[in-house]
Amino acid sequence: MVKTVLIVDDDPTQRRLLQAVIEKQGYRVESAESGEVAVERVSTGSIDVMLLDLIMPGMDGMETMEVVKAKQPDLPIIVLTASGGIETVVSAMRAGAADFFVKPASPERITVSIRNAFKVQNLSGEVKRLTKKAENRLGFSDMIAGAPAMQQVVRLGERAAQSDIPILVTGESGVGKELVAQSIMSASKRAGAPFVTVNCGAIPENLVESTLFGHEKGAFTGAVGKHMGKFQEADGGTLFLDEIGELPLDMQVKLLRALQEGEVDPVGAKRPVKVNVRIVSATNRDLAEQVAAGNFREDLFYRLNVFPIEVPSLRSRTDDIPALVRHFISRFNAQENKNILDAAPETHALLSAYDWPGNVRQLENAVFRAVILSDGEYLKPEDFPQISGMSPSELAPTSSVAGSQAFPTGAVAQAEDEGAGGVLPVEIIDHGGHLRTLEDIERDLIEFAIETYAGRMSEVARRLGVGRSTLYRKVREYELDVDGVRAAG
Numbered sequence: 001m002v003k004t005v006l007i008v009d010d011d012p013t014q015r016r017l018l019q020a021v022i023e024k025q026g027y028r029v030e031s032a033e034s035g036e037v038a039v040e041r042v043s044t045g046s047i048d049v050m051l052l053d054l055i056m057p058g059m060d061g062m063e064t065m066e067v068v069k070a071k072q073p074d075l076p077i078i079v080l081t082a083s084g085g086i087e088t089v090v091s092a093m094r095a096g097a098a099d100f101f102v103k104p105a106s107p108e109r110i111t112v113s114i115r116n117a118f119k120v121q122n123l124s125g126e127v128k129r130l131t132k133k134a135e136n137r138l139g140f141s142d143m144i145a146g147a148p149a150m151q152q153v154v155r156l157g158e159r160a161a162q163s164d165i166p167i168l169v170t171g172e173s174g175v176g177k178e179l180v181a182q183s184i185m186s187a188s189k190r191a192g193a194p195f196v197t198v199n200c201g202a203i204p205e206n207l208v209e210s211t212l213f214g215h216e217k218g219a220f221t222g223a224v225g226k227h228m229g230k231f232q233e234a235d236g237g238t239l240f241l242d243e244i245g246e247l248p249l250d251m252q253v254k255l256l257r258a259l260q261e262g263e264v265d266p267v268g269a270k271r272p273v274k275v276n277v278r279i280v281s282a283t284n285r286d287l288a289e290q291v292a293a294g295n296f297r298e299d300l301f302y303r304l305n306v307f308p309i310e311v312p313s314l315r316s317r318t319d320d321i322p323a324l325v326r327h328f329i330s331r332f333n334a335q336e337n338k339n340i341l342d343a344a345p346e347t348h349a350l351l352s353a354y355d356w357p358g359n360v361r362q363l364e365n366a367v368f369r370a371v372i373l374s375d376g377e378y379l380k381p382e383d384f385p386q387i388s389g390m391s392p393s394e395l396a397p398t399s400s401v402a403g404s405q406a407f408p409t410g411a412v413a414q415a416e417d418e419g420a421g422g423v424l425p426v427e428i429i430d431h432g433g434h435l436r437t438l439e440d441i442e443r444d445l446i447e448f449a450i451e452t453y454a455g456r457m458s459e460v461a462r463r464l465g466v467g468r469s470t471l472y473r474k475v476r477e478y479e480l481d482v483d484g485v486r487a488a489g
Helices: 012-024 035-043 061-071 086-094 107-134 148-160 177-186 205-213 249-261 287-292 298-304 318-336 345-353 359-373 438-452 457-464 468-478 482-488
Strands: 004-008 028-032 049-053 077-081 099-102 167-170 195-199 238-242 278-283 307-310 413-417 422-426
Touching: 004 012, 004 035, 012 028, 012 107, 028 035, 035 049, 035 061, 049 061, 049 107, 061 077, 061 086, 077 107, 086 099, 099 107, 107 318, 148 177, 148 307, 167 177, 177 195, 177 238, 177 278, 205 249, 249 298, 287 298, 318 345, 318 359, 345 468, 422 438, 438 457, 438 468, 438 482, 457 468
Parallel strands: 004 028, 004 049, 049 077, 077 099, 167 278, 167 307, 195 238, 238 278
Antiparallel strands: 413 422
16 A cells, blocks of 8 residues: 555645655655644544645644644654744754754755655554563554455454463464464453463473473482473463474373473472463374374363464455565564555555465565565565566566556566477567557457466466456456367367
């Protein structure tokens, strides 16, 4: 979504001048002729930055800023006025203004001010996120969970948080199981208490018992001091056992006893130690199958699987992908001192159509790489060569297709013919020596790709770098025979 700038000024001429400058930079603009109207617009939550005139009839700029800051304290406000006295500047900045300039300002000054406001906003957001993460305060409100499948996860998590019931979070690798566990803890009565994470698959087998339950000094070779295990570290709080399916069978017995008795036996200790721990476990494996195969204890499975929560894969919640992309862009802008506004519409279409086998973690890394490599203000499909299947040098200029992803075109459009082992051209010049229409070239290119890949539409979409929904719409528009190609193949 393009960033939205709200211009608040009672002078219509000034509003039009500012709007022309701001829209030229690629931002969306809304206008308000008074402070009262501005407050209403801000209440919708759709405004990203505000340009506010200080001298207006009715509710003036200072009053407007006070009301807006009470509603949305993080909204950047840039104040502007015809008089630039030092007292005015000081008052505006003390009231929370992000910047200040005197009318009429140059387009460069306006542009720099808006970009700096977004940069400060990104940095502030990242500092808050990191602070909450360090203090184990990340909650459901910090999750991007607009898709129906994720809304169900949030509803179940909020209910589970109200008690100490054991929770088993399941889902593929990279879907965000730890964030769900942290959110449950933040919504529970144990919020603020320790949140200790243990990756059961990353602990050497001979150290699992010591890591979980602790050991006494001299309990084994190398035990030069007393060690407090993860259960004792989490006492009074929550213990998150990630990848619980990787736990060795002999340790499963001891874990079951710790859960049943509420006490642990440190290695070398003479007596057990009482612990008060809330258990949240997670796995990307099917534990029921593990039980059937004899690799996981049935009694422990039933002890952990009291309240199961399945986190959906990213391909099951594609509605969240644009919001996730924007969230990661904002984060990496702050981390890498970049100023990327958004992903281009065709890029959002490309990312939403991809299957993402590595889920949210893969998307995060892909956006990180794109932000580092991009030199523009919008991420383009060529910034994701691992997704589009094409490097920047291989991508031709794209046609603009309203409301959909564009198809690659150029002076010579070519596609690989895997069957023939060569390269076949798609004609762009007609018999009269003139360029054919873009529509005809596009039709031939899609038809050629369908024949080349035997009607395998997922592969065709991937090779062309388009979404499958866009591809099927084009197939219908051009009345191409996909079924016939499949039958012939």
